[in-house]
Amino acid sequence: MDVIDLLRRKLPSKPYLHEFLAESSLCPPEGPAPKKKDPTQQVRMDAVRAQLEEREYDRMTMDVRRRELNARESGEMTGVMSSMGEGLNILVAKGTAFAVGYFASMAGGVDPVWNTICGFLGLII
Secondary structure (H helix, E strand, O other): HHHHHHHHHHHOOOOHHHHHHHOOOOOOOOOOOOOOOOOHHHHHHHHHHHHHHHHHHHHHHHHHHHHHHHHHHHHHHHHHHHHHHHHHHHHHHHHHHHHHHHHHHHOOOOHHHHHHHHHHHHHHO
């Protein structure tokens, strides 16, 4: 705050920031000197880097083929489940038709042979 008060007393008009910075220069501090790299360590780092890049490439390309195989398998499973559903539907419908024919014939007679024949007729119709 002392610097600001001093500037206000010495300068009668209000100066702008760009007027203060017009003739100034910025001197950044020098960074540390670069370290010399050991050639054997550099060769080793290059080998490790190549190995990591190879792993990453394998991981990326493995995913592409897996999606294709999974899509094919899920399509086959959808077909199998659909076929099983149709088969189960047919079995239930035929069983119901047999039961209706069998129990409908029981109203007319008590002979189990005729009841069974009428059940089979219900299957055909």
